[in-house]
Amino acid sequence: MTRMGLLNRRSALLAATGAAAGAIAAVIASRNAWATQDSVKEWLAGQIKGAKDGPKEGKVTLKAPEIAENGNAVPVTVSVESEMSEKSYVKAIYVAADGNPNPGVMIWELTPLAGKAEVQFRARLAQTQKLVAVAEMNDGSLFTASREVKVTIGGCGG
Amino acid sequence: MSDDIKPRLRVPTTAKKGEVVEIKTLITHLMETGQRKDADGKIVPRLIVNTMKVTYNDKPVLTAKLEPAIAANPFLSFFLRVEESGTLKFTWTDDKDQSWTAESKIDVA
Numbered sequence: 001m002t003r004m005g006l007l008n009r010r011s012a013l014l015a016a017t018g019a020a021a022g023a024i025a026a027v028i029a030s031r032n033a034w035a036t037q038d039s040v041k042e043w044l045a046g047q048i049k050g051a052k053d054g055p056k057e058g059k060v061t062l063k064a065p066e067i068a069e070n071g072n073a074v075p076v077t078v079s080v081e082s083e084m085s086e087k088s089y090v091k092a093i094y095v096a097a098d099g100n101p102n103p104g105v106m107i108w109e110l111t112p113l114a115g116k117a118e119v120q121f122r123a124r125l126a127q128t129q130k131l132v133a134v135a136e137m138n139d140g141s142l143f144t145a146s147r148e149v150k151v152t153i154g155g156c157g158g
Numbered sequence: 159m160s161d162d163i164k165p166r167l168r169v170p171t172t173a174k175k176g177e178v179v180e181i182k183t184l185i186t187h188l189m190e191t192g193q194r195k196d197a198d199g200k201i202v203p204r205l206i207v208n209t210m211k212v213t214y215n216d217k218p219v220l221t222a223k224l225e226p227a228i229a230a231n232p233f234l235s236f237f238l239r240v241e242e243s244g245t246l247k248f249t250w251t252d253d254k255d256q257s258w259t260a261e262s263k264i265d266v267a
Contacts, residue, residue, distance in 0.1 A: 073229035084239065097227060101193050104225040108236070113219045115178035115239030121222075122229035124191070155229070 035103035037130070040096040043103040044134055047094055048142065055134045055142035062133045062145040064123075071125040071155030079118035080135040080143065084110070090117040092136040099129025124155035163187055165250060169262035173240040182235045183210070185250050185258065191226035207232055209251045215244035240264055 035043075045051075063077040080090045089112045095105040108119045117135070125131075132146040168182040185207060192204025206226055212219040222234055238246065243266045251257045 100227050101191070102225060102227065105227040106225055107223040109221040109223070110236075111218050111220060113214055113217060113239055114237055116237035118237060119222075120233075120235035122233050124189075124227050124229050 033101075034126075035096075035098050035100050037098050040098045040103040040132055043096055044094055044132070047104075047107060048092075048134065048136055051136070051140060051142055053142070055144035057144060059143040060133050060135050060145035062131060062147045064131055064147055064149050066148075067150045067152065068125060069152045071127070071151040071153055073122040073155070074125050074149060074151070075120070076123050076131065077118065077120045078108075078133045078135075078145075079116075082117050082135070082137065084112045084115050084117055086112050089138050090135050091138045093117075093119060094134045094136070095123075096132045096134075097123065097125060097129050098132070099127045100125065105131070125149055125151045126154045127151050163256075163258060165248060165258050165260040167248065167260055167262050169246055170264060171262075172265045172267055175266050176239065176241060178237050178239050179264070180235065181212075181238050181246070182233070183248060183260075184231055184233045185210075186231050187250075187252065189224075189226065189228060189230045189232060193226070205253050207250050207252045209249075210234060211249045211251075212236075213247045214238060214240075215242070216247075219246075240266060242266055 059081045061079045064074060068074040078093050082090050090110050093108040096103045097105050105123050106121060128150045130146050130148045134142055134144045136142055163186055165185045170179050173179050187207045190202055190205040194202045196202050206224060208224050210222040219238060220236060224232060245261050245263050247261045249257055249259045
């Protein structure tokens with residue numbers, strides 16, 4: 001096969017992908033009752049019991065690709081600037097997203113044995129949306145970070 | 159179906175005392191979200207791995223709670239502080255209360 005042939009095939013594929021993404025976006029736009037920024041807040045508040053103050057920005061780093069071509073498996077890393085000693089550690093990390101059918105993504109409940117407050121997983125993102133991570137320290141204080149991920153092909157085959 | 163569900167681990171076999179090591183896990187599971195419809199337009203019921211519990215020498219290390227927004231074949235990675243030789247145990251549980259376990263030994267030289 002010539003190089004030209006390969007290139008043509010690739011651009012044809014790209015064009016097809018673009019069209020599919022457009023169609024999916026249209027389907028998504030026509031749905032309702034999806035997660036919103038408010039339902040994300042509600043979900044987080046429901047999970048984090050007994051917190052006096054809302055989460056403060058800082059200490060948490062949320063790493064995810066700026067553009068995810070495939071929303072079916074988006075690599076996400078959450079790390080928290082904190083020691084993991086008996087005295088001071090990250091008790092839990094909550095992750096939510098505001099553009100999926102449900103706001104919750106996952107919860108990590110940690111102990112000091114987990115030596116370093118850093119976790120990694122792969123999320124399903126149905127469309128471009130904002131990921132939010134909240135870290136709960138053992139003293140009850142909360143820290144948060146968020147990040148928008150642009151999704152080319154949604155990850156909720158429906 | 160449960161026959162094709164296999165946990166996979168990447169855990170170091172040795173560590174220095176006090177070392178913090180990276181642990182990687184994956185379990186092959188469809189993670190059916192409960193949002194998808196089958197060919198007849200019926201909603202396929204939700205069936206996901208909803209929990210992974212990890213202990214080291216039976217002491218809790220962490221519990222991961224998964225929602226349908228976690229990708230199929232959930233890959234989870236975290237860190238462990240190793241103070242003594244021991245066994246790292248994993249238990250995954252899904253919505254039908256089926257569970258799978260795996261373990262791996264770490265030697266402190």
